[in-house]
Amino acid sequence: MVGAANGVAGHGKDMLAMFPEALKSLAEADPEVAAIIEDEKRRQWRGIELIASENFTSRPVMEALGSCLTNKYSEGQPGARYYGGNENIDRIENLCKARALEAFHLSPDQWGVNVQPYSGSPANFAVYTALLSPHDRIMGLDLPSGGHLTHGYYTAGGKKISATSIFFESLPYKLDMGTGYLDHEKLEERALDYRPKLIICGGSAYPREWDYKRLRQIADKVGALLMMDMAHISGLVAAQEAAQPFEYADIVTTTTHKSLRGPRAGMIFFRRGPKPADRLGRDEDAGAVYDFEDRINFAVFPSLQGGPHNHQIGALAVALKHVQTPEFKQYAQQVKRNAAALGDTLTKHGYKLVTGGTDNHLVLWDLRPEGITGSKMEKACDLCHITLNKNAVVGDVSALTPGGVRIGSPAMTSRGLKEEDFARIADFLHEVLEECKATQRKSGKKLLEFSNTIETSPVIADIRRRVEEWAGSFPMPGFDVSAL
Structure with a gap:
């Protein structure tokens, strides 16, 4: 038995000699990639994720993915x-x-x-x-x-x-x-x-x-x-x-x-x-x-x-x-309530939603009455650590020059947010849009000049600071944020 054990140990040493990375952690084997992953964890945790097609999956799902x-x-x-x-x-x-x-x-x-x-x-x-x-x-x-x-x-x-x-x-x-x-x-x-x-x-x-x-x-x-x-x-x-x-x-x-x-x-x-x-x-x-x-x-x-x-x-x-759990049923119900709360708050601010509201997980915000394109709103939100996407709205002739943005509730609902929190998100979006309008009055309508101007906006910087402080107060499913 001792000989067999020593034999296994010997083969293990041979493997490490041929493939020394095999038993290392990612941080040991490739600190550059590990650091980028940590940065992405930090981005997800400290931001407001509103892309309707994205979500935060669970730790056991991630464990199976890495198996x-x-x-x-x-x-x-x-x-x-x-x-x-x-x-x-x-x-x-x-x-x-x-x-x-x-x-x-x-x-x-x-x-x-x-x-x-x-x-x-x-x-x-x-x-x-x-x-x-x-x-x-x-x-x-x-x-x-x-x-x-x-x-x-x-x-x-x-x-x-x-x-x-x-x-x-x-x-x-x-x-x-x-x-x-x-x-x-x-x-x-x-x-x-x-x-x-x-x-x-x-x-x-x-x-x-x-x-x-x-x-x-x-x-x-x-x-x-x-x-x-x-x-x-x-x-x-x-x-x-x-x-x-x-x-x-x-x-x-x-x-x-x-x-x-x-x-x-x-x-x-x-x-x-x-x-x-x-x-x-x-x-x-x-x-x-x-x-x-x-x-x-x-x-x-x-x-x-x-x-x-x-x-x-x-x-x-x-x-x-x-x-198939009752917990997921409650999650789906909250997704719908949160999308409705966000849409209702935007409407109270005087904004136009496609179809006037939502039955599901997303709202489509028509920005054409505000004179701002979806591309500009997406750019400004990104600078504020709010992630959403430009999107065509009914009447647009092209998806490449969209008149609105798409906003979804699944991801932030996975972080435990409720209706009052999504109303707060709508308030953040209102602030961003107001600064978009102010910036466009200075820069003109061309996207490049607009982007260059809004990147240096102190208003945008202040919104980002408050967004990150607020978003970081909510739990993050799937990974530990305590060391970030």
Whole structure:
């Protein structure tokens, strides 16, 4: 036994000689990267995070992301891998899939899920690859109306931006110019003319509920499949704090790091089993079954991806367990209350919100009446350690010159903020906008001159000081701030 122990010790010394970094901490092995990570921790802790697509995940999710699961190749599905040694990876992936169905209250007889997409954009393109042929027609919400690049988008000059618009033919639908709500009548009219094979709902900057029943009626009328991209609101959907798409959609995709508060990854939910009578195609007999599962699994791998990122899948399984707790239900409810409180306070300051408010986790603030572009407001907020993003609002002709900003509540709600705290955030935003107006009067309207001027503003410096002091008083999930 002593000899064996000495042998192991000897091999350990050999390993350290060949790979001396193997057992060091990150701070020891690469102090430069470690220092940047510490700076990012400090930035997240001392700032106000309002980007609607971002969140702060938990310590156990981070532990799974940094685990030995990252070492394993596992192309294929559980039980049918192209490499050996996947018995534990199969257990992790099967657990993640089971928890995904449970989290969204789905029967495994009626729905399946693929948890291998690296993120939401690959998930969407896998659906198109599986169910469409090249140059098939699709319809998704226009990007300047709050849609997403992967739903098909061309610039005003006809430039194809995403792979979706490169490989498929896209006719985006838009919002009602007066109300900012989805214009279902115009959508139906355009769909009847265009006859798409797939209608996509969901968006990245739409503050209202989706009328899935109405969209299903339109899809059926034109013979299209209906896909919901619930990336932004999936946490609200899981907590049953948003309208449920599964009764009406054929396919549902999502990211996992936004309101779901998990790691960065993607999922595809697909119908399985017998088709109901009202979903049968013209040439299908009663008893026909959905064929989405094999086609989508094949599209994810081997068509578009290589080996799954097993550390992501393990971390997602951890997050999906938490999604099923009463605590997460309370979190989702608070997300909505906080977004509403922020929107109400901005409205009291006299500002205009697209649709006049919100049903979900975000508000879209129309800055055009104030004479300030979204780009300038984003720049000024960044200088104040408030992170939000410029965003097109209804009526904008381009997403590149946006007239507003998008503000989300998930991340700061994860830090324990309540309605009165989001009212305080709205007050900070009011102060920033007032200084934007004052700066523009001095600098003129060109972004470069505006940016150069506001960077030296003592008012902005004072707001930043107060923001950092205030934000630093709240807890930070996922990592320890005591040493920062």
